[in-house]
Amino acid sequence: MADVIIRTDGIFVGGGGDGYQAAQALLLKYGNRHGLIAGATGTGKTVTLQVLAEGFSAAGVPVFLSDVKGDLSGIAVAGSTVHKLHEPFMQRAATIGLDLTYRAFPVIFWDLFGQKGLPVRATVAEMGPLLLSRLLELSDPQEGVLNVAFRLSDEEELPLLDLKDLQALLVFVAEHADEMSARYGLVSKSSVGAIQRRLLVLENQGGAELFGEPALELADLMLLDASGAGRISILAADRLMNSPRLYATFLLWLLSELFETLPEVGDPDKPKLVFFFDEAHLLFADAPKALIAKVEQVARLIRSKGVGVYFITQNPADVPENILGQLGNRVQHALRAFTARDQKDLRLASETYRPNPRFAIQDAIRDVGTGEAVTSFLEAKGIPGIAERTLIRPPSSQIGPIDDAVRAQVIAASPVKGKYDITVDRDSAYERLRAKSARAAKEAASAEALASEQAAEDKEFERARRYGGNGYSAPVKPGAGRSDSIGTAFAKSFARQLGTKSGQAIVRGVLGSLLGSRR
Ligand SMILES: Nc1ncnc2c1ncn2[C@@H]1O[C@H](COP(=O)(O)OP(=O)(O)OP(=O)(O)O)[C@@H](O)[C@H]1O
Ligand SMILES: [Mg+2]
Secondary structure, eight states: OBOOSEETTEEEEEEOSSSSOOOEEEEGGGGGGOEEEEOSTTSSHHHHHHHHHHHHHHTTOOEEEEESSSTTGGGGSBOOTTSTTHHHHHHHHHHTTOBOOOOOOOEEEEETTSSSSEEOOBOHHHHHHHHHHHHHTOOHHHHHHHHHHHHHHHHTTOOOOSHHHHHHHHHHHHHTHHHHHHHHSOOOHHHHHHHHHHHHHHIIIIIHHHBSBSOOOGGGGSOBOTTSOBOEEEEEOTTGGGSHHHHHHHHHHHHHHHHHHSOOOOSOSSOSEEEEETTTHHHHTTOOHHHHHHHHHHHHHHGGGTEEEEEEESOGGGSOHHHHTTOOEEEEOOOOOOSHHHHHHHHHHHHTSBOBTTBOHHHHHHHOOTTEEEEEOEEGGGEEOBOEEEEEOOOSBOSSOOOHHHHHHHHHTOTTTTTSSSOBOOSOHHHHHHHHHHHHHHHHHHHHHHHHHHHHHHHHHHHHHHHOSOSSSOOOOOOSOOSOOHHHHHHHHHHHTTTSHHHHHHHHHHHHHHHHTTO
16 A cells, blocks of 8 residues: 555554454544543654644645654654664554655744744733633632733724733732722722742743744745645744743634634535644643633634644543543553543543443553554544554654754745744833933923913013013013923923932823823
């Protein structure tokens, strides 16, 4: 059998090699019905992910995946006959009736930190208060305050692009805590302070790089190459994994954006995009209910946008039940059964499969070797196929990472090279608030100067009326609109003194009226 990764209408995933079982394939038309790749460490999850990603790409479906250990970058180059796994791969290929040929796939590397790939950015506004609260682990009252900041940003046209914008807006909120409370409900300065401290932590974890512009355009994750193969976007997640919350939130954000942006397509012949979520347990570990509900909702609804989501995790029990229930295509690698807890998880995992009279699923999940799995893919009418013991096919691309020089070449040849390289710091909340304060201070200063000038003149007028004059012509009270007086000069120099205590007080006062004007 030739190595056509795509056989008729599905991705060839593997076979039994025991004469009983036909090839197992993931049907492209059910590719958007989501999936699960589970199994203990070292059992073959990453290789299975690689095989599925190759299959989708070959079928003209763009793929997004996160590379947690750096071992998926090999997809960008062809497997090699001198690789140490060449012989075992050939043997397995023969066992499952596959004529394995090596090839590379079109990869775009992305990296939040801009080092191992093109920089990926999102704006604070796109991220939104719900995800940001989760990212910052805010309490309910703190989340309330963050919501106020977002509303204010909308109502006052103070765009939140980067963390600087959010910081500036929070300073503003704190300085107007009373007015804010009157307008939106309780805003306590201590809550603002807590958010600000957490933002600092986030900044140190790489948040400063993540938030800003040019923000990622989703269309760039959905590209085909010249031959019609789906481009595989690989997000370098090794460093990102040091901040698991940032990692999980970012991927969830990406999913929500896809969900909100893509049009309905019903049930397409093949997915528009397939999204692999590695280390998926991070998304659910101590996640608040609201967030899990959001994941569940996004997973349920994104299907009709033609996006398939595949969760990769060690234990299926890591995935909340109502999300697990939505995952139609499954590859279950070996689970350990050392403890009573393990055994319970194993039993639960096996109960979610359609039984096969030829073997006990629970035993199979315990016994399968490396690169072998209990698999079940959706069949006609979207019914789960009977569970099979499957030897997963070897990938066509290289197993394991590529070196930095090759990565640099791939990055340099990227179809969106140059688009994201330079950070743009557009006029937004930070700049606008700063400009407003400067303007306000200037106005306040000249108003004050004018007032003191008038006071001086009034005094002069008074003095003249009382003691001076010849009795025939009353002294004329000086009007406004004269050229530079000592007073205006004073006002100008005062405006220059911005940043001093009184300057700031004035800024606060006038910004307060900015708020008041909308009330
Ligand atoms: N389909 C396969 N065919 C042949 N060998 C395989 C296959 N799958 C896995 N292997 C072998 O098993 C090794 C470990 O697989 P893999 O890295 O996919 O495990 P993993 O489950 O992702 O582990 P971890 O949880 O540590 O990330 C591979 O490097 C390879 O040698
Ligand atoms: Mg792995």
